[in-house]
Amino acid sequence: MAQGWESLRKDGIHDPRGPAVKDKQEPAEALSKLTPDTAGNMVRWVQALEKGEINPRASIRPGTKIQVYDSDVLLNVQGGMPIVRFPHRQHTEWLDCSNCHDHLFKAQAGANKLSMLAILEGEQCGVCHGAVSFPLTECFRCHSVPRPGQSLNTVPKTLPGGSIPPRSR
Amino acid sequence: MMPWRAGILLLLAWLAVLPLPAAAEYADVVLNRRAEAQGVRPVVFQHWFHRIRFRCKVCHAELGFKMRVGANDITMADIIDGRFCGACHNGDIAWAPDKCDMCHSGKRGLPTGIVGGHETGGPGRW
Numbered sequence: 068m069a070q071g072w073e074s075l076r077k078d079g080i081h082d083p084r085g086p087a088v089k090d091k092q093e094p095a096e097a098l099s100k101l102t103p104d105t106a107g108n109m110v111r112w113v114q115a116l117e118k119g120e121i122n123p124r125a126s127i128r129p130g131t132k133i134q135v136y137d138s139d140v141l142l143n144v145q146g147g148m149p150i151v152r153f154p155h156r157q158h159t160e161w162l163d164c165s166n167c168h169d170h171l172f173k174a175q176a177g178a179n180k181l182s183m184l185a186i187l188e189g190e191q192c193g194v195c196h197g198a199v200s201f202p203l204t205e206c207f208r209c210h211s212v213p214r215p216g217q218s219l220n221t222v223p224k225t226l227p228g229g230s231i232p233p234r235s236r
Numbered sequence: 237m238m239p240w241r242a243g244i245l246l247l248l249a250w251l252a253v254l255p256l257p258a259a260a261e262y263a264d265v266v267l268n269r270r271a272e273a274q275g276v277r278p279v280v281f282q283h284w285f286h287r288i289r290f291r292c293k294v295c296h297a298e299l300g301f302k303m304r305v306g307a308n309d310i311t312m313a314d315i316i317d318g319r320f321c322g323a324c325h326n327g328d329i330a331w332a333p334d335k336c337d338m339c340h341s342g343k344r345g346l347p348t349g350i351v352g353g354h355e356t357g358g359p360g361r362w
Binding site for chain 2: 080
């Protein structure tokens with residue numbers, strides 16, 4: 068995998084003898100044009116959306132209420148890792164409120180008992196992160212707010228997750 | 237036998253049982269609850285392809301797809317009637333369901349599941 072995108076015929080899940088495999092879009096053809104990442108689909112999906120590289124539809128049915136909510140929540144305020152800044156805006160650009168509230172998270176800051184173990188097991192944030200949105204190896208994309216006295220770069224900048232992303236606004 | 241030769245044999249044995257690295261794209265999904273039993277190839281659903289064109293909320297809020305692989309029990313009758321995949325795959329927004337091989341393009345014998353785990357194995361319950 069030169070760039071991280073295998074051709075469909077060799078990806079291990081497509082039947083290379085399938086009559087329509089040649090008609091399907093190849094990942095490299097689509098993904099190589101988008102803001103690159105070092106993990107997952109090797110695409111910064113949030114940035115690709117914000118920069119207008121992609122313009123995915125937000126609804127297909129007339130009358131669907133599209134809600135984007137711009138509010139940050141600080142999580143893990145008592146722990147040892149840098150504090151988690153959860154940005155509602157980037158999440159609601161993609162997702163509907165009902166995708167997380169209230170069956171995954173109560174809609175009240177501080178009301179949710181979050182656990183990294185549960186997340187790694189595919190609960191809470193791990194319903195998406197680790198499966199479809201950026202994987203759980205990218206610690207500092209979520210743990211992005213250093214505590215007083217904490218150095219900004221806890222891992223070298225050259226390693227994945229090693230640079231703390233600027234607050235994107 | 238020299239210890240290093242035993243070490244090499246052990247390494248080869250270990251490599252032989254290692255699963256091949258997943259070459260599938262991150263968040264690709266194989267759907268084979270019904271497909272193969274009914275004589276067609278499993279479906280390969282590709283998140284990357286869809287999220288270029290639609291935001292998560294379209295399928296996971298408007299269309300009612302649950303966010304667990306295997307949690308959505310969908311039949312071709314649903315799709316032909318315009319539910320789930322059929323909301324777009326109707327020949328209007330996307331190709332119609334008569335193009336069987338575009339979706340039913342997977343290798344036979346694959347179980348339903350999310351594949352292409354790039355850095356993590358993905359959620360344990362998936």
